[in-house]
Amino acid sequence: MKESILPRMHSDAQDMVLGGIIRHVDDRKMVIVLGEPGEGKSTTVLDFCMVNAAPTYYYRCSPNTTMNSLLIFIANAIGVRISGGNDEVQNRIQRKLQQNPDYCFVFDEAEYLAYGNGTKIDVLRQIYDETDVPMILCGTYILKDMWYYVKI
Secondary structure: OOOOOOOOOOOHHHHHHHHHHHHHHHOOOOEEEEOOOOOOHHHHHHHHHHHOOOOEEEEEOOOOOOHHHHHHHHHHHHOOOOOOOHHHHHHHHHHHHHHOOOOEEEEEOHHHHHOOOOHHHHHHHHHHHHHOOOEEEEEOHHHOOOOOEEEO
């Protein structure tokens, strides 16, 4: 079977959401992109990753995403040494981002971060509160009551 690559189909709604994401990130705010499966959330945030001027790191969450894997992803992205417990790694991440806040993180399928006791979401909120580094959470309506959001 031969593969074919289809061009991304942009809609006015996706362009509007992309503009909203850009404005919120420029204002150094948290953003949540909400929608039903298949509405173009992931496509829109991937488009954002390509146009954002700051170093932007994309992470696709899964049911297997752990606190440790989340912190390792962020630490590797910004060049922070990974050793010690999660609290120690989180503190190093926060110190580095306070010194250089010119990053942006995108967490797709972010509803998986809310599973369990919610500490993964709390850690992202703590990192944001301490650093003002923009973070975008993209997912279904499970995330509707969190931070600022742009609805698709």
